[in-house]
Amino acid sequence: MSSILINNVHKVFKTPGGDVTALKDINLTIKPGEFVCLLGPSGCGKSTLLNAVAGFQPPSSGEIIIDRRSIVAPGPDRGMVFQEYALFPWMTVAQNIAFGLEVQKKEKAEIDLTVKQLLDLLHLSDFRDRYPKDLSGGMRQRVAIARVLALDSPIMLMDEPFGALDALTRRNLQDELLRIWEKLGKTILFVTHSIEESIYLADRIVVMTYRPGTVKRDQYVDMPRPRDPASPAFNDLKRELGQLVMEEQQRHAAAEMKLAAVD
Amino acid sequence: MDKLKSFFAGALVPLLVLIVWEASARAGLFSEVVLPAPSAVAAKWWAYLLPAQAQEPGQSWLAWALSGELLHDAYSSLYRVIAGFVIGAGLALPLGLLMGANTRVYALFNPLVQILRPIPPIAYIPLAILWFGLGNPPSFFLIAIGAFFPVLMNTIAGVRQVDGIYIRAARNLGVGQWTMFTRVILPAATPYILAGVRIGIGTAFIVVIVSEMIAVNDGLGFRILEAREFMWSDKIIAGMITIGLLGLAIDTAVSRLNNHLLRWHRGLEH
Numbered sequence: 353m354s355s356i357l358i359n360n361v362h363k364v365f366k367t368p369g370g371d372v373t374a375l376k377d378i379n380l381t382i383k384p385g386e387f388v389c390l391l392g393p394s395g396c397g398k399s400t401l402l403n404a405v406a407g408f409q410p411p412s413s414g415e416i417i418i419d420r421r422s423i424v425a426p427g428p429d430r431g432m433v434f435q436e437y438a439l440f441p442w443m444t445v446a447q448n449i450a451f452g453l454e455v456q457k458k459e460k461a462e463i464d465l466t467v468k469q470l471l472d473l474l475h476l477s478d479f480r481d482r483y484p485k486d487l488s489g490g491m492r493q494r495v496a497i498a499r500v501l502a503l504d505s506p507i508m509l510m511d512e513p514f515g516a517l518d519a520l521t522r523r524n525l526q527d528e529l530l531r532i533w534e535k536l537g538k539t540i541l542f543v544t545h546s547i548e549e550s551i552y553l554a555d556r557i558v559v560m561t562y563r564p565g566t567v568k569r570d571q572y573v574d575m576p577r578p579r580d581p582a583s584p585a586f587n588d589l590k591r592e593l594g595q596l597v598m599e600e601q602q603r604h605a606a607a608e609m610k611l612a613a614v615d
Numbered sequence: 616m617d618k619l620k621s622f623f624a625g626a627l628v629p630l631l632v633l634i635v636w637e638a639s640a641r642a643g644l645f646s647e648v649v650l651p652a653p654s655a656v657a658a659k660w661w662a663y664l665l666p667a668q669a670q671e672p673g674q675s676w677l678a679w680a681l682s683g684e685l686l687h688d689a690y691s692s693l694y695r696v697i698a699g700f701v702i703g704a705g706l707a708l709p710l711g712l713l714m715g716a717n718t719r720v721y722a723l724f725n726p727l728v729q730i731l732r733p734i735p736p737i738a739y740i741p742l743a744i745l746w747f748g749l750g751n752p753p754s755f756f757l758i759a760i761g762a763f764f765p766v767l768m769n770t771i772a773g774v775r776q777v778d779g780i781y782i783r784a785a786r787n788l789g790v791g792q793w794t795m796f797t798r799v800i801l802p803a804a805t806p807y808i809l810a811g812v813r814i815g816i817g818t819a820f821i822v823v824i825v826s827e828m829i830a831v832n833d834g835l836g837f838r839i840l841e842a843r844e845f846m847w848s849d850k851i852i853a854g855m856i857t858i859g860l861l862g863l864a865i866d867t868a869v870s871r872l873n874n875h876l877l878r879w880h881r882g883l884e885h
Contacts, residue, residue: 408783428789438784442802442879451798452788483879503788 354419354429354506354539356382356405361414363400363565374400375411376564384506387533387540389550389557391593393601397565398543399511405541406432406509418507428452431500435512437492439484445495446471446480452503470498473532490521494528501532510542514549526552530577547593551586552579559593562600563607569596651849660685660853684838688854689861691834692823695751696865699758700819704812706759707766711808714767715774716800728767736761736822740829754826761822762815769811773804806880809873816869820862835861 363375374397382388390398403409405416407426416423418430426432431452439448446467453463471477474494484492493513500508514522530553533540544550550557551573559569571593575585633653639645640652647655663685670679714721714728736757743753777800785799827836835858842850 406787408786426783426786426789428787430787432784432787434780434784436780438780440781440784440799440802441881442805444879455788455790455794485879485881499788 355384356380356507356539356541357417358382358401358405359415359417361401361404361411361416363397363404363409364412373564375404376566378414378565378567380558380567380570382539382541384539385537387553387555388542389554390541390543390560391545391547391550391557391597392560392565392568393545393562393597393604395604395607396560396562396600398545398560400565401560402432402509402511402541402543406430428456428503429505430507430509431503431505432509432511433493433496433500433513435515437484437489437496439492439495439499441484444481444483445476445487448484448495449498449502452499466502470501473501474498474528488521489517490525493517493525497529497532501536505538507539507541510540512543512545515544515546522549527578529553534577545597547590547597548581551575551589551593552581557593559596560600562604568600569593648846648848651852655849656852656856659847659849660856663850663853663857685853685857688833688835688838689857691831692827692836692858693861693865695754695758695826695834696816696819696823698751699755699823700762700816702755703759703762703819704766704815707763707811707815708770708808711767711770712774712796712801712804715771715804716796721771728764732764732768736818737825740826743826744830749830751831753830754823757826758819758822761818765814765818766808766811769807769814770804773807773811774800776807777803806877809876813866813869813873816865817862820865824858 358378358380361375361378362373365372365374378401380388390401392398400409404411405418405423407423407430410424423430440451443451449467449470450463453466458466467480468477471480474497476491476494476498479487479491479495484495487495496513514525517525526549529540532538542550542553554573557569557571557573558567559571560566561568571589573589575583579586581587636650637653640647640650640655651659664683666679666682667684668682670676710724714724739757739760740753743756747753747756781799781803782795785795790799823834824836827834828840831837835854839851839854839858842848842854
């Protein structure tokens with residue numbers, strides 16, 4: 353298990369309309385094995401922060417340190433699950449899961465064993481030779497999770513992974529994810545704009561502000577799992593966080609109105 | 616049942632055309648040199664297909680059965696198409712991959728490509744004869760040019776349109792440059808490349824017929840030109856129909872190959 357240290361991270365995007373500060377003064381320490389949700393409206397920089405941790409877009413200043421090493425590039429120690437699944441459509445389910453291991457030049461027997469275990473873990477055994485186009489969205493996301501688990505990375509990064517799924521599939525996969533997390537003890541950084549999803553899943557919710565993205569609230573969720581979304585405690589927190597997110601959402605809407613007026 | 620129905624529905628118009636054609640030919644509406652009756656064309660096609668000479672002693676039955684002029688011509692044309700295509704596409708594919716993946720290589724080669732691309736292969740005929748003389752080589756050269764550009768352009772486009780999400784996912788899995796190229800970019804570009812292959816084979820097939828009219832003495836293109844010299848209209852049409860059938864066979868084969876290689880691809884109708 354690994355910790356993630358985010359030190360004074362700034363991120364500025366240069367656009368034709370001038371510089372946009374996407375992230376400002378982000379300082380977070382994520383403990384090994386912690387399940388952290390980044391919550392906020394679109395444009396709050398939560399995906400930017402995740403991409404910085406993934407190594408896709410390095411911060412403009414500040415640094416991100418994982419196990420005493422500064423992050424400069426993407427790597428299999430931080431497996432990422434994308435909202436768009438990003439499965440390789442020309443590979444079967446089993447080949448998608450095996451790919452990361454083949455890249456690491458693992459032995460064939462070992463790869464086969466890992467793939468088999470992951471197919472079992474995510475209830476995908478009947479689909480091992482299917483292509484992604486023949487799978488539902490929920491199934492695809494299971495494959496994407498299995499592909500990341502195959503890397504056996506201590507950290508999992510998830511960018512609104514269940515955003516495109518229907519409510520029932522979504523709940524089902526949330527439960528799967530919690531089960532896997534409890535079993536394998538990963539450090540998870542999970543981006544979402546769903547307040548309920550963040551309360552259902554996380555040890556800790558980081559609410560972010562709309563442009564520039566800063567930490568608005570660092571909220572620990574002290575409720576035993578499985579959590580009941582109908583319980584009073586759940587709803588109290590949901591109302592409270594809803595208030596915070598709504599404020600940022602309104603700033604977002606106002607900014608867009610202003611932009612539209614300029615046009 | 617539905618299949619049978621759609622077959623008959625599809626056969627209706629061609630059948631009607633044949634009947635009108637046959638009837639007007641028999642009524643003597645036009646000379647048989649201008650337009651022979653379909654029955655005469657069919658008879659000629661059959662004669663063209665069958666062996667011309669009696670079986671020689673010592674010649675195997677199969678060799679004799681395949682010694683007909685039509686089969687020899689079809690084989691010669693097909694051989695030229697395939698050889699020319701393999702040369703043209705074999706050069707276009709690596710260059711296209713490089714040009715698609717590397718902007719510097721692209722900038723280096725693109726101006727030349729853009730100048731040469733609009734020149735129809737037919738315009739190379741005089742040079743082809745000067746450079747390669749007579750026989751198969753000028754044909755190969757012309758067909759290779761015809762196949763080269765469609766495959767090249769589609770390969771470049773295919774590499775360039777690869778969705779960035781695959782690249783990001785692969786980098787996240789720790790994929791290095793070579794593996795990225797062979798196992799991510801190349802397969803992601805395959806639908807485009809194969810579309811180029813299909814166009815390229817089509818062009819190769821057009822060019823082979825033309826090239827056979829200039830420098831060789833067999834093949835379907837040569838045969839219909841030869842028949843023209845003797846005003847054998849029935850043989851001209853028989854040759855044309857053979858060209859059509861061979862083209863259809865090639866396209867069906869390529870389309871089968873497409874469906875197999877792209878069995879993972881969305882948007883295929885099967």
